[in-house]
Amino acid sequence: MRYLIFTGGDKNPLFDILFRDIESREDVVMLSQLPALPSDPVYKFFHARTFNKKNPAPFRSFWDKLSTDFEKRIKEEKEKDSALWLVFNNFSVSFFEPSVLNKWKKKYGIKLCIYFLDRADSYYAAEAKLYAGCVDFDAVYTYHRPDEKNYGFKYFDTYYSKLDVQPPAEESDVFFWGSDGDRRGVVEEIYRHVTGLGYKADFGICYPLGEGRQEGIIYDKELTYEQIVEKSAASKVILDVVRPDSLGVSLRYFEAVVYGKKLITNNPLVKEMRFFDPSQMLIINKPEDISREFIESGITPDQYAGEFSPVHLIETLRKA
Numbered sequence: 001m002r003y004l005i006f007t008g009g010d011k012n013p014l015f016d017i018l019f020r021d022i023e024s025r026e027d028v029v030m031l032s033q034l035p036a037l038p039s040d041p042v043y044k045f046f047h048a049r050t051f052n053k054k055n056p057a058p059f060r061s062f063w064d065k066l067s068t069d070f071e072k073r074i075k076e077e078k079e080k081d082s083a084l085w086l087v088f089n090n091f092s093v094s095f096f097e098p099s100v101l102n103k104w105k106k107k108y109g110i111k112l113c114i115y116f117l118d119r120a121d122s123y124y125a126a127e128a129k130l131y132a133g134c135v136d137f138d139a140v141y142t143y144h145r146p147d148e149k150n151y152g153f154k155y156f157d158t159y160y161s162k163l164d165v166q167p168p169a170e171e172s173d174v175f176f177w178g179s180d181g182d183r184r185g186v187v188e189e190i191y192r193h194v195t196g197l198g199y200k201a202d203f204g205i206c207y208p209l210g211e212g213r214q215e216g217i218i219y220d221k222e223l224t225y226e227q228i229v230e231k232s233a234a235s236k237v238i239l240d241v242v243r244p245d246s247l248g249v250s251l252r253y254f255e256a257v258v259y260g261k262k263l264i265t266n267n268p269l270v271k272e273m274r275f276f277d278p279s280q281m282l283i284i285n286k287p288e289d290i291s292r293e294f295i296e297s298g299i300t301p302d303q304y305a306g307e308f309s310p311v312h313l314i315e316t317l318r319k320a
Contacts, residue, residue, distance in 0.1 A: 172201060186287075229259070
């Protein structure tokens with residue numbers, strides 16, 4: 001059995017990083033490059049998320065020819081092994097027309113999988129949710145428990161590859177780096193509380209909304225995911241602040257587990273995750289819930305042994 005994994009890494013490198021554990025396997029082919037999006041305004045109109053809420057817009061199949069090179073690759077892989085999976089995430093799948101995916105499945109007898117790394121009702125998964133209803137997928141997985149119930153997807157908590165990082169020499173007590181996303185005010189309050197307790201906080205907010213700046217926080221500086229992991233590894237505590245409308249568990253949780261760090265989060269769903277440990281993970285409602293006792297207490301985290309690795313996703317597909 002072979003697996004063609006469409007990560008979309010050339011347009012979103014994070015997916016390649018998350019799959020790194022299996023990129024050297026002989027039965028896995030990572031396809032980072034996706035069909036280029038034409039600048040034609042007609043193409044953009046027919047592929048607009050707002051125009052494709054319930055059904056694929058008419059005439060979308062006109063762009064099927066963009067996938068010709070990928071069909072050649074499918075033929076090549078089928079010659080190596082007749083049992084073939086095409087694996088997409090909710091980002092990469094939107095670069096292929098639904099009619100193309102159904103055609104490939106019928107013509108070559110392949111299996112199709114889509115994995116939601118964003119909640120199904122989010123902007124980033126709008127097209128993927130539509131595809132899940134009109135493409136004959138053999139497996140649809142989600143990291144988000146409510147979507148398992150609401151849409152009938154299968155729950156699979158995530159795929160995450162541990163990185164071999166070198167932490168910078170400068171350490172911090174609490175680390176946060178992320179976009180504004182309507183959480184800036186909370187992040188700034190936590191920064192004032194933590195530094196008021198005398199701790200060193202390494203905080204960064206990308207794309208801040210509104211005016212004003214909190215002294216000590218870095219604004220408008222974007223980090224690569226590797227840089228974020230390096231800073232997390234150099235910190236005692238990772239701070240995770242989710243937006244009010246977010247119902248999923250972010251990568252901060254997995255980083256805390258994988259790299260053996262403490263986690264402060266305002267996300268109660270963390271309690272439902274495997275490896276949850278109240279001595280290692282503090283769920284807060286307000287900044288004042290963060291105490292010296294939690295930051296300074298020692299922990300003995302469970303020894304991580306690759307439980308979140310994409311190796312397990314491959315094993316699950318093999319049995320599907």
